[in-house]
Amino acid sequence: MENKHQIGLIGLAVMGENLALNIAGKGYSVAVYNRTPDKTRQFVAKAPGLALAGKFSLAELVSSLEKPRRILLMVKAGQAVDELIEALTPLLEQDDILIDGGNSYYQDTRRRAGVLSAAGIRYLGLGVSGGEDGALNGPSLMPGGSREAYDELAPLLTAIAAQIADKPCCSYVGPDGAGHYVKMIHNGIEYGDMQLIAEAYHVMQQVLKIPPAEQSSIFSAWNQSHLKSYLIEITADILQRQDSQTKLPMVDVILDSAGQKGTGKWTIHSALELGIPVPTITAAVYARFLSTFKTERLTAAQTLTGPSLIHDQDVSDLINSVRDALYASKICSYAQGFALLKAASANYRWNLKFGDIALLWRGGCIIRAQFLDKIHAAFTHNPHLTNLMLYPYFSSELARAQQGWRKVVGVCKQLGVAIPAFSASLDYYDSYRQNTLPxxxxxxxxxxxxxxxxxxxxxxxxxxxxxxxxxxxxx
CATH class of the missing domain: 1.20.5.320 (6-Phosphogluconate Dehydrogenase, domain 3)
Incomplete structure (x- = not known):
C-alpha cells in the first residue's frame, strides 16, 4: 500500500516552491500540485533528495494525503482562492484542513472560514512574511482560524518558522481572519518603514548632497544602533551597489515610480472603517501613488516653482537629526499599527495578544527589528496599553528625538523637499499630545x-x- 503524504501544497510559484522545500527539509512528506503539469515535474526533479511527490490533478493530490488531510494553498489572493476552494470542497471530508498561505484580504478569510466550517472543513488563514528567502529558510507565520486545526499543525508550522532565541516566530493569532489581518497590519507598517527610510535617504541626497556610497556607511552605522533592522540593513547594501552597465550607483538608475500589491490600501480602508488614525501609513501609501505620476511630475518640475535648495546646516548635526527623525517617526508608525490591531481585536472579538504579535515579527519577516523587543516589553508590562507612545521607553525616546525630528521637518519645508511620512508622523505626535484641538x-x-x-x-x-x-x- 502506498504511503500517504503528510501535507499537500497547491501553487508552485516562488513562495510555494520555497515553502514546499522548507517543509520537506524539516522531514515532512509533501505532495505538490500546480495547474501547469510541467511546472510540477520540473520542481520535483530539482529536489531528488527530499520527500516531494508531484500530483497532476486535485483528486490525485487529495487521495494521496493522510487523514485528516492538510492542504496548503499558495495561489494568488482573490478569485483564484475561491475557485480552488470550490473545486476542493467536494473532494474533502469532515475535519480536513485547508490553509490559505497567500496574502488574502482578511474579510475574504472570515467569509471562507464560515462557509467551510458549515461544511465541516477546518480553515486557517496563514499570514506568511519574509519573501522568497524567508519562505525557504524560515518565515514569520501568523496563523488564524480554527484553533483545533492550528494545534494539529503547530509542530509543522513552528518547525518551518524563523527561530529567534530558540523560539519560533509562529503562534496562534486568533479566530477566522485574524491571521491575515495581522499580516495586513505587518504590511501596512512595512509601507511606513520603507517610506521613512526612503525619506531619510532623500533628505541626505537632496539637502546634504551625500552620494549613495557614503549614505551606505551611514545606514550601516545606524544598523548598529537602536535602528537595527532588516530594512536598514538592506538599504545600506543597496546604496553601495553599482550598475554594471553605467557604473553609476544602482539606486540612481532605477526609475522613481513605486509599485504596490494592495495590502497598504487595505490597512487604510480598515483604519477608516474602525476610526483609527494611521497618518504615517497613509502618507506612505499616497507617496507610492504620487510616485507613479512620473510624466506629470516632470511637467510640474518645469512649471511649479519652489525655494532654492541652499542650506546652511551643519552636515554632521543634520545627519544625526535625520536619524532621530527616522526613529521617532518609526515609533509613531508602529503606534498606529498596534492601535489599529487593538481596535480590530475589540471589533471582531479576536482577543489578540499584542506582545506575542511583536515576537512573531522579530525574525523571518520584512519588518524584523531589534525595536520589536521593546514593543513586546511594553505590552507585557501593560496588556491594556492604549498607545505605544505612552509606554515610558517610547515617550522618553520621542522626547529625546523631537528636537532633531522638528529640525529635519522644518529644514525640508523651508527648502521644498517633500517628506510626507516624517511630517505626518510629527503631526500625529503633536495632535495626540494636545489638550485642545480645533x-x-x-x-x-x-x-x-x-x-x-x-x-x-x-x-x-x-x-x-x-x-x-x-x-x-x-x-
Whole structure:
C-alpha cells in the first residue's frame, strides 16, 4: 500500500516552491500540485533528495494525503482562492484542513472560514512574511482560524518558522481572519518603514548632497544602533551597489515610480472603517501613488516653482537629526499599527495578544527589528496599553528625538523637499499630545450648516444652536 503524504501544497510559484522545500527539509512528506503539469515535474526533479511527490490533478493530490488531510494553498489572493476552494470542497471530508498561505484580504478569510466550517472543513488563514528567502529558510507565520486545526499543525508550522532565541516566530493569532489581518497590519507598517527610510535617504541626497556610497556607511552605522533592522540593513547594501552597465550607483538608475500589491490600501480602508488614525501609513501609501505620476511630475518640475535648495546646516548635526527623525517617526508608525490591531481585536472579538504579535515579527519577516523587543516589553508590562507612545521607553525616546525630528521637518519645508511620512508622523505626535484641538470649530460649522449638534465643555448632553439668532460678541 502506498504511503500517504503528510501535507499537500497547491501553487508552485516562488513562495510555494520555497515553502514546499522548507517543509520537506524539516522531514515532512509533501505532495505538490500546480495547474501547469510541467511546472510540477520540473520542481520535483530539482529536489531528488527530499520527500516531494508531484500530483497532476486535485483528486490525485487529495487521495494521496493522510487523514485528516492538510492542504496548503499558495495561489494568488482573490478569485483564484475561491475557485480552488470550490473545486476542493467536494473532494474533502469532515475535519480536513485547508490553509490559505497567500496574502488574502482578511474579510475574504472570515467569509471562507464560515462557509467551510458549515461544511465541516477546518480553515486557517496563514499570514506568511519574509519573501522568497524567508519562505525557504524560515518565515514569520501568523496563523488564524480554527484553533483545533492550528494545534494539529503547530509542530509543522513552528518547525518551518524563523527561530529567534530558540523560539519560533509562529503562534496562534486568533479566530477566522485574524491571521491575515495581522499580516495586513505587518504590511501596512512595512509601507511606513520603507517610506521613512526612503525619506531619510532623500533628505541626505537632496539637502546634504551625500552620494549613495557614503549614505551606505551611514545606514550601516545606524544598523548598529537602536535602528537595527532588516530594512536598514538592506538599504545600506543597496546604496553601495553599482550598475554594471553605467557604473553609476544602482539606486540612481532605477526609475522613481513605486509599485504596490494592495495590502497598504487595505490597512487604510480598515483604519477608516474602525476610526483609527494611521497618518504615517497613509502618507506612505499616497507617496507610492504620487510616485507613479512620473510624466506629470516632470511637467510640474518645469512649471511649479519652489525655494532654492541652499542650506546652511551643519552636515554632521543634520545627519544625526535625520536619524532621530527616522526613529521617532518609526515609533509613531508602529503606534498606529498596534492601535489599529487593538481596535480590530475589540471589533471582531479576536482577543489578540499584542506582545506575542511583536515576537512573531522579530525574525523571518520584512519588518524584523531589534525595536520589536521593546514593543513586546511594553505590552507585557501593560496588556491594556492604549498607545505605544505612552509606554515610558517610547515617550522618553520621542522626547529625546523631537528636537532633531522638528529640525529635519522644518529644514525640508523651508527648502521644498517633500517628506510626507516624517511630517505626518510629527503631526500625529503633536495632535495626540494636545489638550485642545480645533475640532470645536469643526463641530460649530457642522451644527451651523447641518444641525449635527455638538457637546459642551460645561454641561453634559448634545446641543443645537440657531446660529443666525445667537448674539454676537461685542467688539
Amino acid at each position: 475640532a470645536n470649530l469643526l463641530q460649530a460649522q457642522r451644527d451651523y450648516f447641518g444641525a449635527h449638534t455638538y457637546e459642551r465643555i460645561d454641561i453634559p448632553g448634545f446641543f443645537h444652536s440657531d446660529w443666525t439668532n445667537l448674539p454676537k460678541l461685542i467688539k
